[in-house]
Amino acid sequence: MLCRLxxxxxxxxxxxxxxxxxxFGTLTGETGAGKSILVDALAFALGERADVSVVRVGQERAEVTAEFALDNSPAAAQWLVEHDLNTDGGLLLRRVVDAxxxxxxxxxxxxxxxVQLREVAxxxxxxxxxxxHQSLMRGEAQRALLDSHARLDPLLTEVAAAWRDWRAAxxxxxxxxxxIEAWAVEREQLDWQxxxxxxxxxxxxxWRMLNDEHKRLAHAASLVDGAQYSLQTLSDGDAACEAQVAAVANRLDALSEYDPALCEVAVLLQSAQAELAEAISALRRYGNRAELDPRRLAEVEQRIEAVLGCARKFRCKPEELPVLLARWHERLAVLGEAADVDALAERVAAARAHYEGLARRLSVSRSEAATALGREVSEVMQQLAxxxxxxxxxxxxxxxxxxSGLEQIEFRIAGLAGNESRSLAKVASGGELSRISLAIQVVTSQAARVPTLVFDEVDVGIGGGVAEVVGRLLRELGTERQVLCVTHLPQVAASAxxxxxxxxxxxxxxxxxxxxxxxxxxxxxEIxxxxxxIEITSIxxxxxREMLRLSRAR
Incomplete structure (x- = not known):
């Protein structure tokens, strides 16, 4: 549940x-006091769209933090685990927007x-x-509400994917x-390419090895000269440094008997002497391998030119040639399948059968959910006058x-303007629509898995005894969930x-x-x-007081 905002x-x-x-808690106050701003702030923290207009005038940024306990939020807790986020101590959502x-x-x-914020929210x-209630006039919103209420969204996703596959086929x-003629021309061209x-x-x-080898062969003379010069300087020359380092190391080693401070320097020089010997050995091995090979250099350059020629011809980088070939093979496979019209027709038939099978399952589930939702909402409507x-x-x-399946969803009402069942938008008045909307929300919220429900002035157009019923319904809902309601009705506020x-x-x-x-x-x-x-009397x-007492007694 929501713990802190x-x-x-x-x-x-x-x-x-x-x-x-x-x-069940309520937010009350004069019109324009900012009750709905608190709901907007919560929605902002949960990932709703927002712009710079929410930043308080004269300030650099707006910031909202919402803290939740995860005891009754298994879906949110699982989301955190899947995304390697810490779940110890609950969940903290923070959102900031700069000016x-x-x-x-x-x-x-x-x-x-x-997007991730919305997912966990x-x-x-x-x-x-x-x-x-205004969104309830749209058929798409009605379908979404029914499918969500009946937990049909996963099946709907499968239906939508099957529809796309059928349409693509x-x-x-x-x-x-x-x-088919244009495809044949394209196939012939791709085939020779x-x-x-x-x-x-x-x-x-x-390509990587060719470039490395070409670089080595093209500079072979410099490499051989460099290796010989290095050997001459280090070992083979009259003033070779290997012999000089050895002489210094021996001299200092002998002198360390008189002053141990020179011992450490002597040891370092001895170590350098050993590494110098390894370097000289490596240079001799390299010199034995390094040689001028004009024939191999010509072969490498010829191969590089062949690769570059293909790259220029097909207008790509040499490194992209294997990717290009793979792409052509994929396209040739598609064109090969396309040439077989009978096989394509069979694929269309199979895709259609798969879609219709899933869609019929969805229709059966929707029909059962529609009957149950109609009965439950009708029962609540009787309590709302x-x-x-x-x-x-x-x-x-x-x-x-x-x-979306084989049918559209249409919310209908019967018994308010005659017994004939008619579309919700054509039957209900403004006040009736608000009450019907509230009945739908109460029923669908009871089936929802979220632990916190927020109602922002959904009781507009309701009053009198109906308002008491609304308060009672929300209070009953509050025994199972955390319920927050922004309201102007004293009957609803007293029930909180x-x-x-x-x-x-x-x-x-x-x-x-x-x-x-x-x-x-x-x-x-306040009540x-x-x-x-404006004028509050003792009566x-x-x-x-009586309203508060009666609400506690219920």
Missing amino acids: TIRDFVLVDRLELEFQAG NGRSRAYLNGSPVTV EGLVDIHGQHA RMMLDTATNG ARELEALGFSVDE LGGGRFEVGLVAVDGGNA NWQWQVSKIAEAGQVRSQVVALEGEARVE ARMLGG TRQHA
């Missing part, structure tokens, strides 16, 4: 550190990409925004059928299918296990948000404010 210079927040509790737009992300102190928090068959390179028999290792309403998930066949108040204060010409944990009479005052507005306070 630390915010620095994020929009209206200058410095803020929040310690979270388990259960110049540069963004950085960290997991347990290690730099990561924002998927197993930590599920945020439902106040405009979530069809494209190859169409191209082969319509362009490949034969020419194969006849060259060239490899990258040979939508009595008689029935939620249905329709599967609309798609001719030929697509990457804990409550924070967000307010704006002005200091030194700047406005900033602050958060206060409410206990006892302070919480009564009373939400009930009564309003009594009503607030």
Whole structure:
């Protein structure tokens, strides 16, 4: 669960550190106080897109750190293990964006990409925004919600891959059928080019050895002269240094009897004498091997020119010739397959059968999930003053299918505007849509594996007894998960296990948000404010106390 959120210079927040509790908690306060900014800050730490506008005016950067316990987050813990990141002591997500737009992300102190931040965040928090019901109007969002709720994403990935394979096979068959003459010309050209390179028999290792050998042969005279000069200087000349070093070493060794301080120098010279002897021996062996070989030099230069000629002809570097040959062989294999139209047709049929088999499995699973989701959401709708309403998930066949399967998903409602089942977008009013959206979110969140759920003013358009039901539903959800809700409804706030108040204060010409944990009479005052507005009376306070008492009794 979410344990701590630390915010620095994020929009209206200058410095803020929040310690979270388990259960159901609410954020309340006047409109514009900055309640949703806290949710935005959390989303930022979890990898949501952000720009320089989140940096507090006059500051260099915005920074948000979110600390999580991993006791109920097996997916996040497994992700950390797979990426060799430390899991001791929980999980620390840190995100920074500079005033110049540069963004950085960290997991347990290690730099990561924002994509990786989002990956691990998927197993930590599920945020439902106040405009979530708007996305429910889109068919793609409806399909994604059903598939995610039913844990069908892995199967959907297989279906999408099978669809792409089928489509690629069809494209190859169409191209082969319509362009077989052009492919034959390309195949003939590639064939003679490949034969020419194969006849060259060239490899990258040979090219490296050719260049080394050419360098040695081209400078053979200099090498032989250098070796002879070195031997003359070190050993064979009248003033050879080998004999001089030996003489000095012997002299000092004899003198060390009178002064032991010279003993160390004598030993060093003796060691140098031994290494000098090894160097002289190596030079003699090299001199015996080194010789001028004009014939071999000509052979090497002829081979190098042949390789360079091919490289110029095919417009590449000599080192790239083997890669080019491999690429031509791959293309020839493709063209060979393309020439066999019957084999391509069989491949298309096999790819189609594979796709349709997977897609039918997906359809069966979707149908079962749609029935269950419709029943569960309908039950919650009855508690939200939508009595008689029935939620249905329709599967609309798609001719030929697509990457998402054989059907589109359509959320439908029956019983609110007649018994006929109609599309959600065409039936529900604004207030009804908010309640239906909340019912869907409550049901799908109960099946989710993430331990922390955030609801940002999803109760807009709800009031009265329905608001009490919403509060009760969220409180029940809080017995299994950590639930945080931004709300303007006193009924919802009174149902929470804990409550924070967000307010704006002005200091030194700047406005900033602050958060206060409410206990006892302070919480009564906040609930009373939400009930009564500007003027709070004793009756309003009594009503607030009664609401809090009843919520604790439930």
